[in-house]
Amino acid sequence: MRHLEISDLITAVDLRDGSRLPVRRDEVVRQLRDGGDERAARIVAGLPTDRDGTLDPDAVDRLLISVHTELQRLSEELRIGNRLVHLLGPLFTAIRADGAHPGPYRLVDIGCGLGYLVRWLAATDALGPDVELIGVDLNAALVGEADRLARAEGLDCRFVHGNAFELPEAATVYVSTGVLHHFSAAALTGFFQAQAASPALAFCHFDIAATSLAPLGARVFHRARMRHPLGRHDGVVSAERAHDDATLLRTAAVPGLRALLYEPRGLSNPFCTTLRPILGVRPHLEAPLRQALGGRASRRLVGPEHLGEAARPGEEVAR
Numbered sequence: 001m002r003h004l005e006i007s008d009l010i011t012a013v014d015l016r017d018g019s020r021l022p023v024r025r026d027e028v029v030r031q032l033r034d035g036g037d038e039r040a041a042r043i044v045a046g047l048p049t050d051r052d053g054t055l056d057p058d059a060v061d062r063l064l065i066s067v068h069t070e071l072q073r074l075s076e077e078l079r080i081g082n083r084l085v086h087l088l089g090p091l092f093t094a095i096r097a098d099g100a101h102p103g104p105y106r107l108v109d110i111g112c113g114l115g116y117l118v119r120w121l122a123a124t125d126a127l128g129p130d131v132e133l134i135g136v137d138l139n140a141a142l143v144g145e146a147d148r149l150a151r152a153e154g155l156d157c158r159f160v161h162g163n164a165f166e167l168p169e170a171a172t173v174y175v176s177t178g179v180l181h182h183f184s185a186a187a188l189t190g191f192f193q194a195q196a197a198s199p200a201l202a203f204c205h206f207d208i209a210a211t212s213l214a215p216l217g218a219r220v221f222h223r224a225r226m227r228h229p230l231g232r233h234d235g236v237v238s239a240e241r242a243h244d245d246a247t248l249l250r251t252a253a254v255p256g257l258r259a260l261l262y263e264p265r266g267l268s269n270p271f272c273t274t275l276r277p278i279l280g281v282r283p284h285l286e287a288p289l290r291q292a293l294g295g296r297a298s299r300r301l302v303g304p305e306h307l308g309e310a311a312r313p314g315e316e317v318a319r
């Protein structure tokens with residue numbers, strides 16, 4: 001069975017200008033059936049269309065906002081903000097200590113959805129007042145809702161409609177949560193390369209840990225926490241298509257950045273490590289980052305050499 005997420009299929013964007021493209025329901029249903037996913041095909045077959053069979057864009061937006069609102073509850077429960085600050089706090093300490101990089105700094109969250117992480121960082125001021133906070137997403141409806149929530153909450157952050165592969169905002173540090181599995185391994189290399197080629201000093205991308213327990217854990221967790229069948233379906237597929245440690249370390253090993261994986265398999269408890277990040281840092285920042293992290297956390301941060309042959313750069317296979 002091919003692992004396709006419904007949310008990736010029911011919206012389409014013209015990547016040249018970001019405008020929305022019509023999506024035919026029967027085409028999405030066919031793709032899902034061809035992939036052997038009858039349950040997902042039935043979910044899409046129940047979505048409203050116009051007379052020509054084009055999915056109703058407003059209904060799709062409302063659905064995605066509602067599913068992402070449920071996703072936000074998962075982020076709260078998994079304490080994703082604290083997890084990020086556990087690593088980014090020491091990273092910004094290392095950056096500030098290095099005289100070559102005076103602030104202010106900018107954090108850009110790629111594929112921010114409703115902007116929970118950026119809004120949490122703005123509300124808690126966890127990274128300090130010298131870090132500007134921006135979220136970017138390909139989905140204009142999610143960006144609009146993220147912006148509305150930030151205004152309602154009186155938060156100092158902003159949201160921009162844009163593509164992860166042609167980033168509209170420069171950053172000191174790029175981050176993401178739950179986005180990497182949307183990209184093939186081949187695309188991941190380009191994603192990391194673009195950030196390495198920018199003036200950014202680091203990236204830190206959290207995604208589902210590809211453990212043997214992940215699909216079962218995702219099934220139980222999404223069943224308990226998400227109401228809409230689309231959210232339940234995509235949550236499980238996300239875990240099934242999560243990239244393994246070797247793929248993350250191999251694709252993130254791009255020129256100019258040192259790839260580091262936090263809590264790889266074997267150094268983490270699969271019952272506790274639900275999401276964990278792949279980092280890329282300018283090589284001169286690795287030692288101060290490790291120092292700021294402290295011995296215990298630093299030992300959980302490994303480079304491609306940790307996995308030997310398996311993490312060597314090589315031909316990536318498209319998904």
Ligand SMILES: C[S@@+](CC[C@H](N)C(=O)[O-])C[C@H]1O[C@@H](n2cnc3c(N)ncnc32)[C@H](O)[C@@H]1O
Pocket residue numbers: 071072075110111112113114115116136137138139142162163164165176177178179182
């Ligand atoms: C599973 S959601 C995660 C949202 C959010 N980061 C969170 O943790 O709640 C994946 C997000 O990535 C966005 N996305 C997918 N492909 C993208 C791309 N090429 N550029 C920017 N955003 C993208 C989707 O629109 C969606 O909001």
